[in-house]
Amino acid sequence: MSPRAASKTAETSDKVSVICRALRRAIIEQALEPGAKLPEDSLGERFGVSRTIARHALGQLAAEGLIELRRNRIAVVATPSWQDARDAFDVRIQLERLVVRHLAGKLTKAQIAELNAHVDAEDRARGGSDPVSIRLATEFHILLAHMTNSPILIRYVSEIAYRCCLTLSLFSRPHSSECAINEHRAIIAALVRGDEEKVMSLMHSHLDSVAGRALVAPVPQRGRDLLDILAPYAEEAEGGRVVKLPKAARGR
Amino acid sequence: MSPRAASKTAETSDKVSVICRALRRAIIEQALEPGAKLPEDSLGERFGVSRTIARHALGQLAAEGLIELRRNRIAVVATPSWQDARDAFDVRIQLERLVVRHLAGKLTKAQIAELNAHVDAEDRARGGSDPVSIRLATEFHILLAHMTNSPILIRYVSEIAYRCCLTLSLFSRPHSSECAINEHRAIIAALVRGDEEKVMSLMHSHLDSVAGRALVAPVPQRGRDLLDILAPYAEEAEGGRVVKLPKAARGR
DNA sequence: TGCGCACGAATTGCATGCACTTTGATGGGC
DNA sequence: GCCCATCAAAGTGCATGCAATTCGTGCGCA
Structure with a gap:
């Protein structure tokens, strides 16, 4: 491995990072939906560690914006607003343009093979269970980022990809199922050709269309959190205090 | 305050975030140099908390890449490599282009006044103690980011600005002293005019020149950590084991 | 003098315990 | 029947204690 090793980003010990990885994965596969509660002792019990460790893991995940x-x-698992989602995709596009710019024409044979294998896996997973295909689509982008060997890009792209994935589970239709596989293939092809401009615009439009498919309606708010939907209205009425509601609306 | 409040990014309680802020500031003012040790109990004692809290703060800072x-x-305070620094500035440029794009022509009078006041402060600090002027220059960019009201941009720009600041203290000459104040003024002017293209290119060249002034020589490695410099050579010799060195090279 | 080794001090890894806060339910007043 | 006070259960905030690891130093030996 090169001197500039692709070491894990910070993450103190093993136990903490194991929990982080598990939770990240559970979140992007939508096993944990936005708003799901994550009590420290349940976590600790589940992973066989004390609250201290679980707590530390939650701190890390919060720093990544995955939980609140x-x-x-x-x-709780984060529940990004629609505006947050838009912002996230804006940033993500710029970041991933950088990624492919770094990579254009510089991929090794092994890397090309790895990318192709990944997209093949995406292909096989299509029609299978949704969660897996979502995860694979996200991981394609993270895989690209890792190939830049730039710790900062790796970290930021991973983080924001996870967050975007999270918003998808909030705002996306049942599933428009990432028909993006072909776009992934096109990006690989352009990377191999080394066409910097082309691959940047391909990535740009790819992410644009993913965002477009996901964030179609600024309003739908598919009734996740009744209370939050009403909050702005209540705020206009009085000074930020949420008015008392007739006993209904329970998150869970 | 708007419903989309500019709340602190995660950061559990008060005590933890107080420590984080203090350390961040100490680092960017170079009171803590790269490589400086940060034992948990010293920190805890200094801030009047237990190791648990100090440890948690260190975890957060590590997630931001400020410490290792x-x-x-x-x-220890992070010691980014020259390559890390280049990557950081690359990412930063893209991010801050986004910032000014969001902001062009959309600043309120109060915000314009705040920006001008800040640059005035930079002006007054010029010639004063170095650490303060460095901090102010960095905070100008963070201030801009906050005005986008986009949590993600705020977080990423702040983080990466701190990290760039850190690298400056490693690679920069004694101090080329951010003669960038005029560039800051030019950026404000272009923002007020609402000239999107212009302000993006201004920001781009501004950061480019900051990076250029700072990262002139890819080689100097002003002998902070003798051991790390030798590591790659040792790695080529055998499998990643660092060979025993004659007793010299102490970090401190 | 220079090198290696071993032991004590310093420091981290982690769990547990206690105090305080929030939450939710139950019962009494209107 | 509805609203509010009170209280127990659940959960977090934080400190402390113990085990394991690392670090530094002094001693012995060549």
């Missing part, structure tokens, strides 16, 4: 931590409250 | 955490080892 509020003082004295149970941690 | 290795198992069973004392945390």
Whole structure:
């Protein structure tokens, strides 16, 4: 391995990072939906560690924006707003343009093979269970980022890809199923040809269309959190205090 | 405050984030140089908290890439490689282009005043103590990011600005002193005019020149960590084991 | 003098315990 | 029947204690 090793990004010990990885994966496969509660002791019990460790893991995930931590409250999987999602995709596009710019014409044979193998796996997973195909589509982008060998790009692209994935599960239709596989193949081809301009615009439009398919409607808010939907209206009425509601609306 | 509040990015409680802020600031003002040790109990004692809290803060800082955490080892302020620094500036340029694109022509009067006041402060600090002027220059960019009101941009730009600041303290000459104040003023002017293209290219060249002033020589490695410099050579000799060195080279 | 080794001090890894906060339910007043 | 006070259960905030590891130093030996 090169001196500039692609070491894990920070992440203290093993136990903490194991929990982080597990939770990240559960989140992007939608086993944990936005808003799901993550009590420290349940986590600790589930992973065979103490609350201290579980807590530390939650701290890391919160730093990545995957979960939300509020003082004295149970941690929950993040529920990004539609605006957050738009912003995330904007940033992501710029970041991934950088990725493919770094990579154009510089891929080794082994890397090309790895990318092709990954897309083949995406192909096989199509029609299979949704969660897996979503995860694979996301991991394609993360795989690309890793090939840049730039720790910063790796970290940021991974983080934001996970977050985008999270928003997909909120705003996307049942599933428009990433028919993006062909676009992935096109990107690989352009990377191999070394056509920098072309691959950047391919990546740009690819992500644009993913975002487009996902974020069609600014309004739908498929009724995840009734209370939050009403909040803006309540705020206009009085000064930020949410008015008392007739006993209904329970997140879970 | 708007419903989409510019709340602190995650950061559990107060105590942890207080420590984080203090350390961040100490690092960018170069009170803590790259490689400086940060033992948990010293930190805890200094801030009047237990190791648990200090440890948590270190975890957060590590997630931001400001410090390095290795198992069973004392945390140290990060020492980015020259290549890391280049990558960081590349990413930063793209991110901050996004920032000014969002902002062009959309600044309120109050925001314009705030920006001008900040640059005035930079002006006053010029010639004063170096650390303060460095910090102010960095905070100008962070201030801009905050005005986008996009949590993701705020987080990423802040993080990467701090990291760039860190590399400056490693590779920059004694101090080429951010004669960039005029460039800051030019950026504000272009933002007010609402000239999107212009302000993006201004920001681009501004950061390019900051990076250029800082990262002139790919080789200098002003002898901070003798051991790391030798590591690659040792690695080529045998399989990643660093050969025993005659007792010299102590970090401190 | 220079090198290696071993032992003690320093430091981290992690679990547990206690105090405080939030949450939700139950019962009494209107 | 509805609203509010009170209280127990659940959960977090944080400190402390113990085991394991690393670091530094002094001693012995060549």
